Amino acid sequence: MWVPCSANDELEGLPWLPRMLQKARRAEASRASGTDMMNGYLYGDNDFVDAQLLAFLRANDADVSAVVRAYDDDAEAASVIVRRSGRSPNEIRVFATSFRKRLFNFAPTEADEGRLGNGVRAKLLAFVYNRLMMPVVYRKFAADERKRAAREPTSP
Numbered sequence: 001m002w003v004p005c006s007a008n009d010e011l012e013g014l015p016w017l018p019r020m021l022q023k024a025r026r027a028e029a030s031r032a033s034g035t036d037m038m039n040g041y042l043y044g045d046n047d048f049v050d051a052q053l054l055a056f057l058r059a060n061d062a063d064v065s066a067v068v069r070a071y072d073d074d075a076e077a078a079s080v081i082v083r084r085s086g087r088s089p090n091e092i093r094v095f096a097t098s099f100r101k102r103l104f105n106f107a108p109t110e111a112d113e114g115r116l117g118n119g120v121r122a123k124l125l126a127f128v129y130n131r132l133m134m135p136v137v138y139r140k141f142a143a144d145e146r147k148r149a150a151r152e153p154t155s156p
Helices: 017-033 048-056 061-070 074-085 089-102 104-112 120-151
Strands: none
Touching: 017 048, 017 061, 017 074, 048 061, 048 089, 048 120, 061 074, 089 104, 104 120
């Protein structure tokens, strides 16, 4: 069963970026194969966390997808995306710190994926994440993706 890397992994000083790149590659593979290979993971402009990082990077999911199609190496792809954003090292440091704080150092995601062990705290976080947060997120993501699809021109 596919699971992206830890939300705490970093490239170019940005947490979540390696994870988002992995999700972008997986979304591209899903589109190419015509099968859903995302294993329930969301990617892109309509994903709550991806959207925050994309906004900081002055990019959208189409931009990131184009980069991952052009560069096989995630470190190189990250470098290109960050360079295109025009963000300074200081801006990246400040954003990374606030991003982690806003998202509770990604603890709910990490708990859900088993990276926080099997203790009571981890189980409680995983429960809250899966039973309270994600049902709402999935519904909103699906609605937003339907709206996006309705805006996109259909191919002949």
